[in-house]
Amino acid sequence: MVDKPYNRLSREQIELIDRTSLEILEDPGILCFHEESVSLLEKAGARVKPTREGEHQAWWVSIPSKVVKEALATVPSKITLGARNPENKVILDAEGTRIHFGSGSETNYWLEVEPETFTSKKDGHEREFPLIRRKRGNLDYLCRSAHLSEQLENLDFFIRNVNVQDEDISTDNKDVNVFFASLNNITKPVIGGIADFNQLEQVVKMAEIIVGGREELIKNPVVSFITSVIKSPLQVVGETAEKLVSIARMNLPVVISTSPQGGSTAPIDEMGMVAQVNAEALTGIVINQLANPGAPVIYGAVPVRARMDDLHDMYGVPEFCHYTMACAQMARYYKVPCYSTAGVGDARVPGMQSAVEKMYTYTAVPFAAPDLIHYAFGLLEKTMTFSPDQAVLDNHMIGMSKFLQRESGIKPEEKDRVVKMIGEVMDSPYRMYARYARKMLRKGGIFEGFPFEGDSDDQDQSLLMVNRHLKELEEREPQYLPEEICKKIFEQAPGLVSRLNPYGK
Amino acid sequence: MKEELTDKIVENVLQGRRNQEDEGIEEDYAGEPGVAELVQQALDEGVETNTILLDGLSKGMELVGQKYESGEYFIPDMLTAAEAVEAGMKVMEPYLGGEGESDGKGKIVMATVEKDLHDIGKNLVCIMLKGAGFNVVDLGIDVPAARIVEAVEEEGAGLVGLSALLNTTMTNMEDVVKELEQKGMRDKVKVIIGGAPTSEDFAQEIGADAYGKDAFAAIKVAEQLLQAGGK
Ligand code: B12
Numbered sequence: 042m043v044d045k046p047y048n049r050l051s052r053e054q055i056e057l058i059d060r061t062s063l064e065i066l067e068d069p070g071i072l073c074f075h076e077e078s079v080s081l082l083e084k085a086g087a088r089v090k091p092t093r094e095g096e097h098q099a100w101w102v103s104i105p106s107k108v109v110k111e112a113l114a115t116v117p118s119k120i121t122l123g124a125r126n127p128e129n130k131v132i133l134d135a136e137g138t139r140i141h142f143g144s145g146s147e148t149n150y151w152l153e154v155e156p157e158t159f160t161s162k163k164d165g166h167e168r169e170f171p172l173i174r175r176k177r178g179n180l181d182y183l184c185r186s187a188h189l190s191e192q193l194e195n196l197d198f199f200i201r202n203v204n205v206q207d208e209d210i211s212t213d214n215k216d217v218n219v220f221f222a223s224l225n226n227i228t229k230p231v232i233g234g235i236a237d238f239n240q241l242e243q244v245v246k247m248a249e250i251i252v253g254g255r256e257e258l259i260k261n262p263v264v265s266f267i268t269s270v271i272k273s274p275l276q277v278v279g280e281t282a283e284k285l286v287s288i289a290r291m292n293l294p295v296v297i298s299t300s301p302q303g304g305s306t307a308p309i310d311e312m313g314m315v316a317q318v319n320a321e322a323l324t325g326i327v328i329n330q331l332a333n334p335g336a337p338v339i340y341g342a343v344p345v346r347a348r349m350d351d352l353h354d355m356y357g358v359p360e361f362c363h364y365t366m367a368c369a370q371m372a373r374y375y376k377v378p379c380y381s382t383a384g385v386g387d388a389r390v391p392g393m394q395s396a397v398e399k400m401y402t403y404t405a406v407p408f409a410a411p412d413l414i415h416y417a418f419g420l421l422e423k424t425m426t427f428s429p430d431q432a433v434l435d436n437h438m439i440g441m442s443k444f445l446q447r448e449s450g451i452k453p454e455e456k457d458r459v460v461k462m463i464g465e466v467m468d469s470p471y472r473m474y475a476r477y478a479r480k481m482l483r484k485g486g487i488f489e490g491f492p493f494e495g496d497s498d499d500q501d502q503s504l505l506m507v508n509r510h511l512k513e514l515e516e517r518e519p520q521y522l523p524e525e526i527c528k529k530i531f532e533q534a535p536g537l538v539s540r541l542n543p544y545g546k
Numbered sequence: 547m548k549e550e551l552t553d554k555i556v557e558n559v560l561q562g563r564r565n566q567e568d569e570g571i572e573e574d575y576a577g578e579p580g581v582a583e584l585v586q587q588a589l590d591e592g593v594e595t596n597t598i599l600l601d602g603l604s605k606g607m608e609l610v611g612q613k614y615e616s617g618e619y620f621i622p623d624m625l626t627a628a629e630a631v632e633a634g635m636k637v638m639e640p641y642l643g644g645e646g647e648s649d650g651k652g653k654i655v656m657a658t659v660e661k662d663l664h665d666i667g668k669n670l671v672c673i674m675l676k677g678a679g680f681n682v683v684d685l686g687i688d689v690p691a692a693r694i695v696e697a698v699e700e701e702g703a704g705l706v707g708l709s710a711l712l713n714t715t716m717t718n719m720e721d722v723v724k725e726l727e728q729k730g731m732r733d734k735v736k737v738i739i740g741g742a743p744t745s746e747d748f749a750q751e752i753g754a755d756a757y758g759k760d761a762f763a764a765i766k767v768a769e770q771l772l773q774a775g776g777k
Pocket residue numbers: 661662663664665666667668670671707708709710711712713714738739740741742743757758759760761762763764
């Protein structure tokens with residue numbers, strides 16, 4: 042819960058962005074590659090002009106502001122993300138100030154920390170160092186990361202974070218395996234993208250088996266989806282729009298995620314970026330609502346800045362925070378739940394750089410109070426690498442961020458207590474407040490401090506200590522799905538690989 | 547009956563309740579007797595002071611120490627419990643017979659040396675020593691060497707604990723050692739020093755008997771020095 046969201050943009054600035062985005066949607070409009078979306082938009086009052094883009098049929102669509110406003114009027118401002126364990130449900134409220142942190146990004150690499158002992162050539166002393174090995178992501182790592190995510194108390198929702206590159210996994214069976222690996226290892230809300238439209242039905246079926254039917258699933262959506270329906274600038278991707286429309290019709294929550302890069306696929310200046318990314322998010326929301334008015338939809342904006350030396354994404358920079366915080370304010374203005382980002386490290390390995398970059402966005406972004414903050418665990422090298430050790434460290438930094446956002450303790454009803462306490466202490470032999478600190482401590486009112494502090498004078502031992510803690514967490518008993526449910530799922534989803542079945546082949 | 551009372555004392559030491567007005571860390575202690583009242587009740591019922599000390603106060607403090615070591619408790623817990631023990635000791639004082647006995651584990655004069663105003667660390671050490679069963683005479687801050695030695699003499703203390711937080715005042719510790727020598731008391735009194743700028747080496751340099759890096763070390767070295775033949 043964010044006590045008082047920080048409003049970087051004034052009401053006038055928000056309305057200015059709103060007007061600018063609406064003007065963009067009208068002219069130049071969007072370039073849409075999805076026929077059904079085009080006809081939905083046209084029926085609602087958009088002007089459409091067919092065109093060709095290389096091999097593909099496309100349409101220039103000019104969306105009048107009236108169409109956008111009508112669509113926004115039907116969006117629910119409260120959405121529940123279900124979970125296997127009902128206590129882990131996440132309730133999104135566009136007008137509330139509760140924040141939730143989750144994982145994300147399909148990283149190609151997994152970093153394994155392997156401590157090794159070395160002897161110094163200078164002083165002859167032995168020292169332990171955490172060496173880092175880079176491995177290709179696979180299903181096994183995905184299961185491990187879902188299991189770890191279950192253990193991290195500051196992780197509120199799970200988005201698969203390791204790309205599976207096993208030999209027996211192809212586009213034809215990837216989605217079912219990825220969703221099963223996630224759902225079988227975590228009892229928190231699972232959100233994810235769909236690679237292959239044909240597997241959407243199977244994934245939904247799997248979720249239905251877990252909760253006991255379609256109706257139950259709508260009440261307790263243990264899976265929600267992410268669709269990157271926009272290719273910046275302002276283009277609607279055909280295949281993804283198809284998924285978006287289908288998910289809307291199933292009444293399942295879906296994130297419209299658009300991730301322009303300031304400097305290449307979007308303007309780098311704050312106003313240009315925010316106006317465009319806002320227009321893009323609105324486009325997805327409009328299509329979703331036209332397909333099924335009232336369907337649960339989430340405003341997702343992941344605006345990043347280009348790195349000037351190689352045009353890669355950059356997350357740990359001030360502009361990223363400006364863009365992202367502005368988007369959270371826009372979503373709140375529209376009363377649509379918001380999906381935001383913090384904690385991506387541009388660094389390649391866990392260390393000083395990653396800590397600087399991560400702590401920076403963990404601190405800034407939550408001040409804008411978005412509902413969901415994804416990409417928050419273990420991501421390094423932009424979003425290409427996942428480090429479970431870093432995720433453990435991130436869990437702590439996120440704890441600091443959550444604590445920072447707590448409600449202030451300064452309240453009228455506390456006055457008498459404070460005066461009495463100070464009087465008592467002034468009257469006591471050593472004039473110490475330890476007794477009162479103890480009470481706070483026991484009530485959970487005192488932050489724990491850095492748990493991975495080493496005691497060496499000549500090396501930073503934090504990563505070694507994190508790694509020890511990670512190993513303990515990994516030892517914990519997994520919370521697999523019950524045997525009958527697994528059995529049913531394996532019968533109905535033929536693409537599942539048998540090694541994922543915890544109850545044998 | 548007797549055991550019930552000493553168990554209650556242990557429980558209230560853990561809760562850090564000096565008397566019935568104190569709240570515990572758990573709810574529902576309001577108005578219940580605290581350590582002071584319980585000790586009084588035990589004395590009224592004829593429980594021996596030694597039993598109250600060993601099975602009640604010290605046992606409670608030992609448990610607190612264990613919980614600290616296992617990471618469940620922190621410094622505020624230790625201090626609060628030590629304060630509760632101190633409140634119990636106060637009630638016991640008039641009942642303790644001969645001189646030696648009333649000093650618990652031993653008597654120690656504590657002071658922050660001349661020109662130094664820092665006392666948080668010294669107070670922590672005092673409270674913990676009291677909680678561990680020492681009779682602590684605290685002279686406060688900015689205390690000249692002559693006054694410290696005078697107090698040691700008056701109190702008949704076998705230990706003196708000196709604190710300094712400034713590298714400009716730590717040299718005043720040496721004056722205390724010298725003053726003890728001049729008065730011919732050096733062999734009867736053990737000197738313990740502490741405070742951030744001091745060290746084991748510095749203790750040796752000025753002819754002190756021991757150095758303690760924190761309040762736990764203070765208890766340990768004080769106990770060791772006594773066993774090694776102090777008072
Ligand atoms: C709090 C504080 C103050 C407070 C003191 C409040 C108070 N009630 O004590 C105030 C603001 C008054 C203060 C004033 C000054 N301070 Co000051 N102060 C500190 C500070 C930040 C913390 C000390 C502290 O309480 N630590 C916490 C306690 C729990 O730890 P501790 O004292 O070390 O005690 C533990 C152990 O050392 C040991 N121990 C202590 N005593 C004993 C005794 C025995 C017998 C044993 C066995 C063990 C033992 O056990 C304790 C418990 O674990 C230190 C910095 C530091 N990190 O030490 C500077 C520091 C000590 N102060 C410093 C200075 C310079 C000053 C001033 C000169 C500043 C000024 N220009 O005015 C004045 C001097 C005043 C004076 N004449 O003494 C310097 C000293 C540098 C030096 N020359 O050595 C320090 C190191 C800060 C710095 N880095 O510059 N200070």
